[in-house]
Amino acid sequence: MEKLLAINKLSVDFTLRESTLRAVNKVSLSLDRGERLGIVGESGAGKSVLGFSIINLISKPGRIAEGSVIFQGEEISAYSYEQMRRVRGDRISMIFQDPMMTLNPVLTIGEQMRESLKAHMEVSTAQANEICLEKLRKVYIPSPEKRLEQYPHEFSGGMRQRIIIAISLLTNPAMIIADEPTTALDVTIQAEIMELLLELCETEQMGLILITHDLAVVSQVTQRIAVMYAGTIVELGRTEDIITHPQHPYTIGLLGALPQRAGSSGRLNQIPGVMPGLARIPRGCPFKNRCSLAAEICATKPHLRKSSSGSEAACHMVGTEQSTAA
């Protein structure tokens, strides 16, 4: 299958007063056409920064320090602002956590949709309306003609996120980056939105990068998962492999911490300590200070390599006896 997106050794630095912090450290990822990839990690793991850096939306003091992003054969990480503007919201769309941040409260939904459409396409207002209605129907907004004339505050949280998805579909993008799209929503609505995203990706053959902290959500929607910790990918592989046979001690810990995995009324598996801040990431393996398997070799940085389960893990201990014991 042809590669839709290839990220090669991408690093993002934030330059602060006296120091430079590396939020994303040499991340390499790829996405096939129509493939759904989940990026999972805790807050501060660098998953959102990675998402933003794909479409070159890193604002100062951050910048892409090295590496490249190749989308549909073009190196978009080298694009100028103007060139990038034509890619963003056209071939790549982005969905954020809080729909109210993306929608302008003083414009009707119709005005906003037409505006974003006209920014990328030469269409008449009548044609634009037609496209908007079609997309609203796709995300199951009831009576879209009436809804087009309403303001964002007249919609519920779930409806707003549907509208955001409809807007992101306007230009028939090849890929959607969704950053915690359902974190602000209730479970019942979350389930609906996820189902909708999944359905749209399948019918439209769209690539999806789903950035979230929720392993359960990711496991239902995506085909592959990248687990991020302190700016690096610690495990990458097919969703089933990672869920059923996690290899990296962090992934094992993360899955074990889920109440669904624990026996009833027993204690949860907890990872000791907290993820280090960007300024305090240890040399070598970033996870070594919290890892029960840490050994001397962990002072050197592990690289992703194939494990027995089929996924790639960045851990020296994977494949050794200790790790299977864990």
Add this chain to the structure above:
Amino acid sequence: MINFLRRLRSSDFSYYFFRDPIALVSFAVLLVLVVAAFSAPLIAPHNPYDPTTIDIMDSELPPAWAAEGSRNFLLGTDDMGRGMFSTMLYGMRISIIIGLGAVLLQAMIGIVVGLLSGYIKRLDSILMRIADVQLSFSTYMIAIFIGATFQMVFGVANYEKIAAPLLILIIGLAEWPQYARTVRASVLAERQKEYIEAARVIGLSKVRIMWRHILPNTLSPVLVISTVQVANAIMSEAALSFLGLGMPQNKPSLGSLITSGFEYIFSGSWWITIFPGILLVTLILVINLLGDWVRDYLNPKLYKG
């Protein structure tokens, strides 16, 4: 203390402060002015309050560099023969004292009213309406009214003795609503937070929650408006003195100095008005610049007084 200084040096505050030339220069100028004002008895060559040292023959001397200037009086003398330099230093001291005093009074009234109306819903409407009524009278109207009454009741001679505290009272009473509104706004924001609920769950009394928990968290906006308010109070005092309702001529503030020179400006004695004027503008300017910097640093979304 050393620990505190060390922490201050490594803090964001000093980092941003030392990288902002405007803040640095403003602070330096303000420091020089304030130190000069409060050490006036030590550094001023003459004592303008001591009639025995004043010679009417020295009146209206131009600055030292002018042809008729005397080396005794660097910036010339006023119509009574007082050295402008010394009189301005003493005058600035009075202006700053009145400014600080008035702001202290405003802050005390404003913080109490703001806390009460922000935290106790029943009091909110009534206290805020009082504040609105207060704001709808201009400072000058109140000052003219009170000043004139006092001058009548106590006589002009006695009025001179109580002029400074009276001005503090007038300016303090006139502008407390700025504080009350600012404090109330941040109390309304703070009281929503869970640490207030936690304090209530412990069972703490309202007064204790207000003083120990809410008040300390509302002080940064108070600090910001205080700088602006000091400048405003000094301006108000100058304006009142200019109208003849402020400090008397024998204990002049910067404002009354400007007035007294105003009569002579057309007879060529420009220095009596211009020098105190420049000093006043400089003082106000550096305070406001510093205030702006503090506001930008704390960056709260607050009501700009």
Add this chain to the structure above:
Amino acid sequence: MLVRIRNLVKEFDITGGWLDQFRFSGGRIEREKTIVRAVNGVSIDIPEGRTVSVVGESGCGKSTLARTVMRLYPPEAGEVYYREQRIDNLSSKELKPFRTRMQMVFQDPYASLNPRMTLGKILREPVHFHQPKLAKGEVRDRVAAVMEQVGIDPDWQSRYPHELSGGQRQRISIARALTVEPEFIVADEPIAALDVSIQAQILNLMMDLQEEHKLTYLFISHDLSVVEHISNQVAVMYLGCLCELATAEELFSGPRHPYTQALLSAIPRLGKRAGHERLSGDVPSPISLPPGCVFHTRCRHARERCRREIPVLSEVEGGSRVACHGVEEGRI
């Protein structure tokens, strides 16, 4: 029963200032208020040493229920009993002895600690307040002991909350509740703002403390998988009303109320792509509650009776208590 909640009602007046309450209609000036019914006649029993969870989606009134039980809000109607003593009508002075027996842990670790107070001050304050005669050394010892219990180094007393991570702050928040040695703790979404691995740490800590101190929890959460793990009994709320009250095993193995069923089917499960039951429409506004069963506007089993008559909680076989006409009639 340690705590009994009976028909508790909490309303909020959202009209604003009294000037806004006057409306001009039909040539007359009328005073009208806009009332939100946040908690609508809820009854729950909380047995000693157990964990009772309240779940529901945002706006269902679960946090308001917790705060009303803690008397952060005075209830409009209903009763709250603590060890069979009625506490909902006590004055704040009469309530003071109960403040050492019931405590609360909050959701937002960034807002629940006073940013201007050191950890030591935050933890000493409740002790000083309730036992002013306690010697300084004793207070210090108790604070140190509590910090140790929640896994925070007692030497950190001079630190400020902003120096701590979210999980550590939540530990301090729990420690503050523990300093007065309570029996009953209301936890309002204590782990919602934390990362998964930290959530596990805090949940484990809460379970350890429960065993050690024989604590009783009223646990408020929107996260059903957490609730399933930690609670003995679960109450499901929708629009201020209680839909279902059952033991955790009963509820998660066989939910009876249609809303509970929809809620459970929506939990994302690892790896399993189970078709969830879709609810039609949105949650109605709590300003004008639908007549009859509050859920009827979204329920696919709704009949004429559901639109007229408010269902009451009644026991079904298995021991669950469900407020649904359909369940009562045996058609669900």
